[in-house]
Amino acid sequence: MPRDSADSTFIDALSQRFPADMFARAEQSYLEEPRGRWQGAQGFVARPRDTAEVSALVQACSDAGVGIVPYGGGTGLVGGQIAPDGAPETPLILSLERMTRIRDVFPQENVLIAEAGVILANIQTAARDVDRLFPLSLASEGSARIGGLLSTNAGGVNVLRYGNTRDLCLGLEAVMPDGSIWHGLKRLRKDNTGYDLRNLLIGAEGTLGIITAASLKLYPRPAAIGTAVFVIRDAEAALELLSLAKSQLGESISAFELMHKTGLDFLSETLPDVRKPFGDHHPEWMILTDIGLPKGLDPQSALEDLFVAAEAEGIATDAVIAQSEAQRTEFWSVREHIPEANRRIGAVSSHDVSVPLGALPAFIARVRQAIAQVGDFRINCFGHVGDGNLHFNVFPPSGQSRDSYLAETKAIKRLVHDIAHELGGTFSAEHGIGRAKTADLARYGDPTKLAAMRAIKNALDPKGIMNPGAVLP
Amino acid sequence: MPRDSADSTFIDALSQRFPADMFARAEQSYLEEPRGRWQGAQGFVARPRDTAEVSALVQACSDAGVGIVPYGGGTGLVGGQIAPDGAPETPLILSLERMTRIRDVFPQENVLIAEAGVILANIQTAARDVDRLFPLSLASEGSARIGGLLSTNAGGVNVLRYGNTRDLCLGLEAVMPDGSIWHGLKRLRKDNTGYDLRNLLIGAEGTLGIITAASLKLYPRPAAIGTAVFVIRDAEAALELLSLAKSQLGESISAFELMHKTGLDFLSETLPDVRKPFGDHHPEWMILTDIGLPKGLDPQSALEDLFVAAEAEGIATDAVIAQSEAQRTEFWSVREHIPEANRRIGAVSSHDVSVPLGALPAFIARVRQAIAQVGDFRINCFGHVGDGNLHFNVFPPSGQSRDSYLAETKAIKRLVHDIAHELGGTFSAEHGIGRAKTADLARYGDPTKLAAMRAIKNALDPKGIMNPGAVLP
Numbered sequence: 001m002p003r004d005s006a007d008s009t010f011i012d013a014l015s016q017r018f019p020a021d022m023f024a025r026a027e028q029s030y031l032e033e034p035r036g037r038w039q040g041a042q043g044f045v046a047r048p049r050d051t052a053e054v055s056a057l058v059q060a061c062s063d064a065g066v067g068i069v070p071y072g073g074g075t076g077l078v079g080g081q082i083a084p085d086g087a088p089e090t091p092l093i094l095s096l097e098r099m100t101r102i103r104d105v106f107p108q109e110n111v112l113i114a115e116a117g118v119i120l121a122n123i124q125t126a127a128r129d130v131d132r133l134f135p136l137s138l139a140s141e142g143s144a145r146i147g148g149l150l151s152t153n154a155g156g157v158n159v160l161r162y163g164n165t166r167d168l169c170l171g172l173e174a175v176m177p178d179g180s181i182w183h184g185l186k187r188l189r190k191d192n193t194g195y196d197l198r199n200l201l202i203g204a205e206g207t208l209g210i211i212t213a214a215s216l217k218l219y220p221r222p223a224a225i226g227t228a229v230f231v232i233r234d235a236e237a238a239l240e241l242l243s244l245a246k247s248q249l250g251e252s253i254s255a256f257e258l259m260h261k262t263g264l265d266f267l268s269e270t271l272p273d274v275r276k277p278f279g280d281h282h283p284e285w286m287i288l289t290d291i292g293l294p295k296g297l298d299p300q301s302a303l304e305d306l307f308v309a310a311e312a313e314g315i316a317t318d319a320v321i322a323q324s325e326a327q328r329t330e331f332w333s334v335r336e337h338i339p340e341a342n343r344r345i346g347a348v349s350s351h352d353v354s355v356p357l358g359a360l361p362a363f364i365a366r367v368r369q370a371i372a373q374v375g376d377f378r379i380n381c382f383g384h385v386g387d388g389n390l391h392f393n394v395f396p397p398s399g400q401s402r403d404s405y406l407a408e409t410k411a412i413k414r415l416v417h418d419i420a421h422e423l424g425g426t427f428s429a430e431h432g433i434g435r436a437k438t439a440d441l442a443r444y445g446d447p448t449k450l451a452a453m454r455a456i457k458n459a460l461d462p463k464g465i466m467n468p469g470a471v472l473p
Numbered sequence: 474m475p476r477d478s479a480d481s482t483f484i485d486a487l488s489q490r491f492p493a494d495m496f497a498r499a500e501q502s503y504l505e506e507p508r509g510r511w512q513g514a515q516g517f518v519a520r521p522r523d524t525a526e527v528s529a530l531v532q533a534c535s536d537a538g539v540g541i542v543p544y545g546g547g548t549g550l551v552g553g554q555i556a557p558d559g560a561p562e563t564p565l566i567l568s569l570e571r572m573t574r575i576r577d578v579f580p581q582e583n584v585l586i587a588e589a590g591v592i593l594a595n596i597q598t599a600a601r602d603v604d605r606l607f608p609l610s611l612a613s614e615g616s617a618r619i620g621g622l623l624s625t626n627a628g629g630v631n632v633l634r635y636g637n638t639r640d641l642c643l644g645l646e647a648v649m650p651d652g653s654i655w656h657g658l659k660r661l662r663k664d665n666t667g668y669d670l671r672n673l674l675i676g677a678e679g680t681l682g683i684i685t686a687a688s689l690k691l692y693p694r695p696a697a698i699g700t701a702v703f704v705i706r707d708a709e710a711a712l713e714l715l716s717l718a719k720s721q722l723g724e725s726i727s728a729f730e731l732m733h734k735t736g737l738d739f740l741s742e743t744l745p746d747v748r749k750p751f752g753d754h755h756p757e758w759m760i761l762t763d764i765g766l767p768k769g770l771d772p773q774s775a776l777e778d779l780f781v782a783a784e785a786e787g788i789a790t791d792a793v794i795a796q797s798e799a800q801r802t803e804f805w806s807v808r809e810h811i812p813e814a815n816r817r818i819g820a821v822s823s824h825d826v827s828v829p830l831g832a833l834p835a836f837i838a839r840v841r842q843a844i845a846q847v848g849d850f851r852i853n854c855f856g857h858v859g860d861g862n863l864h865f866n867v868f869p870p871s872g873q874s875r876d877s878y879l880a881e882t883k884a885i886k887r888l889v890h891d892i893a894h895e896l897g898g899t900f901s902a903e904h905g906i907g908r909a910k911t912a913d914l915a916r917y918g919d920p921t922k923l924a925a926m927r928a929i930k931n932a933l934d935p936k937g938i939m940n941p942g943a944v945l946p
Contacts, residue, residue: 108716109830155663164663166672167640182921187829189860190637190902192626192676193914194944195926199639199672203665220723243581250693250767251724294723296770356660357582387662429663441666448655452933453668459932460925471667 001464002067006092011044014060018053022046030093033082034075034140035343037436040082045071045093051173051181051212057094058210059179067091067468070206072148073119075140077352078434080152080205080470091468096147099212102126110218111170111187116147116211123216132218135162135254139336147211153203155430157255157335160386161292162219164430166202173213174201177461185215200456205432206467208460222252222292226299227328229259230310231283231318236361238385240315241287241306248306255290256386257335262395263380266341267334274337275330277320287385288335338382339391346402347393348377349412354389355425363423367392370415374408389429392416417444433471441471474937475540479565484517487533491526495519503566506555507548507613508816510909513555518544518566524646524654524685530567531683532652540564540941543679545621546592548613550825551907553625553678553943564941569620572685575599583691584643584660589620589684596689605691608635608727612809620684626676628903630728630808633859634765635692637903639675646686647674650934658688673929678905679940681933695725695765699772700801702732703783704756704791709834711858713788714760714779721779728763729859735868736811736853743817747810748803750793760858761808811855812864819875820866821850822885827862828898836896840865843888847881862902865889890917906944914944 004010011023023046031040048054061068069083069091083091099115102123106112107130114123120141127134136149138156148154150172154165162168171186184198201209232238238258245253264282267274276282293299303321310316322328342350355363364381371377376397383391394412396405417427417440427440442450457464457472477483484496496519504513521527534541542556542564556564572588575596579585580603587596593614600607609622611629621627623645627638635641644659657671674682705714711731718726737755740747749755766772776794783789795801815823828836837854844850849870856864867885869878890900890913900913915923930937930945 106829106831108712110719111829153665155665159663163640166669167636176921176925180921180924182925183919184922186899187897188827188899188902190628190632190827190857190862191899192628192903192905193899193901193910194676194906194918194922195681195929196639196669196672196676197922197925199669200929203667203669208668220719222723239581246583246693248768250695252767294725294766294770295721296775297767302769354661354663356579356584358579384663389663424660426659426661426664426666428666429661430665432665433667437666445667446656448649448653449657449667449670451653452649452655452670455932456668456673456929459928 002089002091002468003065005090006044006066007090010064010066022048026093029074030071030095031082033079034077038079038082038084041085041087041090043090043093045095047095047098049098051175054094054175054210054212055179055181058175058177061092061465062178062463065463065465067465068094069467070151070210071095072116072145072151073140073143075144076148076152076434077431078436080432080434080467081148082435083469084435087469094210096145103213105130106187107132109187111215112218113185113213113215114146115213116145118146120144120146120149127218131221133221134216134218136165136168139339146214150202150211150214151204151206152432155384155387155389157257157384159384160256161251161254166199168217169198169202169214170217171215172198172201172211174209174211176209177463177466185213187215203432205434205471207457207471208466223295224293224297224299226291226303227322227331228289228303229277229320229331230287230289230307230316232285232287232316233314235285235364237315238285238287239357239360240313241310242386244310244313244315245289245306248309249291249302252291252293253289253386254292255288257288257383258385258390259286259288259335259338259382260284260380262378263338263341263382266345266380267337270341270344271337274333276334277331283318288331338380342380342393345395347395348402348405349394349409349416351392351413351416352429352431353392353416353420353425353427354387354429355420355423357388359423359425360385360388363419363425366419367416370419371412374412435470438471438473475562475564475941476538478563479517479539480563483537483539495521499566502547503544503568504555506552507550511552511555511557514558514560514563516563516566518568520568520571522571524648527567527648527683527685528652528654531648531650534565534938535651535936538936538938540938542566542940543624543683544568545589545618545624546613546616548617549621549625549907550904551909553905553907553940554621555908556942557908560942567683569618569685576686578603579660580605582660584688585691586658586686586688587619588686589618591619593617593619593622600691604694606694607689607691609638609641612812619687623675623684623687624677624679625905628857628860628862630730630857632857633729634724634727639672641690642671642675642687643690644688645671645674645684647682647684649682650936650939658686660688676905678907678944680930680944681939696768697766697770697772699764699776700795700804701762701776702750702793702804703760703762703780703789705758705760705789706787708758708837710788711758711760712830712833713786714783715859717783717786717788718762718779721782722764722775725764725766726762726859727765728761730761730808730856731858731863732759732761732808732811732855733757733853735851736814736855739814739818739853740807740810743814744810747806749807750804756791761804811853815853815866818868820868821875821878822867822882822889824865824886824889825902825904826865826889826893826898826900827860827902828893828896830861832896832898833858833861836892836898839892840889843892844885847885848878908943911944911946
């Protein structure tokens with residue numbers, strides 16, 4: 001653990017060695033997280049402009065035994081970017097926000113090299129500019145930065161087809177806990193030369209080093225895209241529709257999202273301007289799907305064929321297929337506003353679970369039943385069902401406030417995570433551990449894996465300065 | 474490093490605790506590698522039947538400070554599976570050959586769980602039996618075992634579309650160097666709960682633990698498959714054809730292999746029964762490609778369209794498109810027999826390099842020129858060009874034997890690897906480090922990455938018993 005704070009004496013000393021505008025008192029924006037659950041410790045932020053400065057900063061912190069909290073876009077949902085008030089030593093917040101250069105684009109190789117501070121939407125645009133696709137897509141793409149997305153191995157809506165963030169990365173440049181720089185910005189599809197340091201840093205949430213740049217995979221843009229919302233028989237039918245879609249469309253399904261009536265009800269209540277696919281009628285269970293097809297295939301008719309077959313097999317009862325780009329955007333707007341509607345309603349407990357696909361129906365049924373025994377809660381179960389990943393969020397009864405039910409939060413969280421674990425699933429599918437889920441990791445983590453993680457942490461960061469308190473407190 | 478040998482005293486003591494047939498003197502098959510380059514140390518082999526036995530064996534070796542060489546199918550090309558004669562302590566060979574159970578198949582989830590000793594071809598068959606595809610495919614698939622394929626992160630011909638072996642793995646069960654078992658056989662597409670131990674063990678070549686089972690990704694089988702051989706203008710045209718194919722076919726290109734006239738000449742000389750696509754005419758440069766399309770598209774016409782466009786742009790001058798499954802097999806037989814023809818001719822130096830795609834033409838031209846200055850060698854440059862991975866093999870002049878030129882091997886290897894490195898490439902694309910390339914790793918490896926690797930090795934295997942001498946000697 002760190003032995004000293006990034007206090008004004010430390011910052012004054014550093015200010016002699018670095019450009020004058022490198023350091024500032026951390027404003028409120030660095031000290032709060034999207035759901036307002038923690039207040040960060042008052043302290044300083046450093047904003048280096050290049051990798052050499054990051055290296056020198058880390059070395060200075062290492063020498064002084066001062067902790068570092070790497071800071072990207074600040075959109076993480078488990079507190080990995082917030083050093084909470086009350087820790088014995090105040091760490092330095094190291095923000096990558098000034099390292100926003102796209103260093104290179106290689107369209108022929110389908111590779112783009114970006115610094116850690118580039119905002120995801122800007123990478124998507126740079127890819128589109130050379131007629132390519134960078135498929136990572138999630139609600140916070142307008143502010144999340146690629147360094148943080150890699151450090152947390154972010155998921156999003158296109159994982160089904162393109163994988164998690166780690167699957168989109170070919171190489172890294174990173175500063176290790178002693179300040180040394182790993183020059184690993186390879187553009188190679190194959191490179192079997194030693195341990196996979198890249199995947200070790202990806203998803204380590206800044207506890208093993210600081211990612212400063214990455215070489216990223218681009219993809220051909222599908223020749224044609226189609227979007228539809230299917231009304232399905234029940235939750236189990238989601239899997240049947242996925243199987244049917246896979247058999248008809250192979251790997252062309254880019255996104256496959258579950259939505260529930262409760263989500264649409266919440267939208268009507270809190271964000272009535274969001275247009276919903278079936279107007280005032282809110283079906284119990286729906287699937288929002290995107291398909292991307294090669295030249296020669298028509299997404300409209302592919303989605304029609306899928307519905308005809310799904311209806312014949314009793315899987316789906318209704319569907320709307322987007323007739324225009326505007327309608328596609330409208331369908332997706334529903335999905336993307338559900339988290340905001342949830343926030344406005346106020347959850348008693350939110351979850352980011354995944355289970356093996358085959359266990360999804362059992363999971364939903366068992367959790368609903370178990371929660372019903374705790375109380376009369378509303379449940380909004382939605383998300384990346386094609387990946388087995390659900391955001392299973394629990395809300396107070398209609399007309400009541402979450403504040404009256406916070407005593408139940410712990411018990412609900414426990415039962416949801418217990419059931420996911422029993423079914424071979426996980427308590428954190430895409431959000432990570434951060435500081436919010438360290439107790440869950442200790443409870444559900446495999447002891448052998450935890451021991452290996454601790455050994456690796458001690459080996460690479462013996463002073464414990466990298467994001468202290470996160471992942472392995 | 475190990476402090477004791479797996480000698481008969483040690484084996485006698487273990488024999489009291491384990492089933493009678495667990496141990497045997499290692500026959501010759503465990504002591505040689507496919508190219509006959511090393512002779513292994515005489516010693517003992519242990520053949521456990523399950524993970525508990527692997528765990529107990531590893532613990533016993535850890536207690537005694539005896540080294541372990543994990544052994545899969547023995548097909549590795551860099552000596553990772555062979556403890557060479559002459560090491561101070563003789564390690565125990567731990568063969569996974571009895572752990573051949575496919576534990577489970579989940580067709581709806583596209584997941585298969587196999588023990589480490591399952592032969593790749595048997596996994597392919599098990600997948601086909603449930604109408605799925607396990608896409609890993611390489612020449613040694615009839616004998617290579619999945620534990621070894623994972624430990625070496627094997628490549629093969631379908632990496633372009635489906636990735637390396639690591640990309641096909643969802644979870645692992647493994648025995649760590651202290652004998653503890655990591656139960657990580659998850660079937661989840663998303664699981665962000667701590668450091669990526671899975672990818673750390675994959676590609677570690679048995680130096681950090683022993684993989685005992687894996688959950689593997691299956692894929693839908695493409696609705697229709699097509700195969701063709703294109704005659705291309707020159708080496709540079711390979712990339713142009715790849716770009717064109719990607720723009721026409723998106724991600725439907727499964728394999729994209731370069732072949733050179735020299736390979737066909739070698740086939741005529743050593744394996745005249747192998748039928749070649751253009752008969753006695755051996756074009757200078759060819760591309761063998763496989764495409765797999767979703768329902769509604771015809772591979773025959775897709776390949777015709779590709780050729781028409783490629784011819785119009787001066788990229789390709791001729792092509793044959795397989796008209797039957799038999800002809801597909803025939804085309805692939807040419808590609809698959811090239812390594813055997815190479816062996817019969819006898820290479821002065823073989824290489825497994827990759828470079829960024831855009832640097833391929835420069836690489837081929839520079840290496841040819843540099844080798845011409847060393848002597849009048851024949852070059853067979855072939856392989857997975859779609860991944861930037863070439864097997865660039867150098868042979869003596871016609872009618873002469875490799876034995877007369879072995880003095881040049883070191884210089885040739887160095888110049889090939891130097892040029893690959895200068896162009897941002899690697900000296901080991903898919904074969905790994907093993908014991909053959911440890912000096913290359915020390916020479917070309919990034920110092921920060923090497924330091925991290927050593928720290929991780931010491932942290933997880935403090936006694937240095939796991940595959941001693943491999944990767945980090």
